[in-house]
Structures are given as structure tokens and as C-alpha cells.
Amino acid sequence: MLSNLKLFWSFLVQRKKFWLLPIIVMLFLLSVLIVFAEGSALAPFIYTLF
Numbered sequence: 001m002l003s004n005l006k007l008f009w010s011f012l013v014q015r016k017k018f019w020l021l022p023i024i025v026m027l028f029l030l031s032v033l034i035v036f037a038e039g040s041a042l043a044p045f046i047y048t049l050f
Helices: 002-015 020-037 043-047
Strands: none
Touching: 002 020
């Protein structure tokens, strides 16, 4: 996992694609939110966002 992050970071630095970083971070946070809220009481409130 750590090697993949290093590879991704080197890609961003070499290609100067730093604008991809906020998109990837937001997608990761959104997916974590959906996974953790799947079986909890927060699920109805999360689904209203979409």
C-alpha cells in the first residue's frame, strides 16, 4: 500500500498534476464516509446528501 502511495506521489511530482490530489482526497473521504455510515444510524442522513 505504501509503495502505491509513493508511486502516485512521484507521478504527481514528475507530471506536475497536483490538481489531482484534492480530487483523490475527496473521493477517498467520501468513500470512507459511505462505508462507515452503511450500518449505522447515520445512514438516513447520509442518503439525503445524494
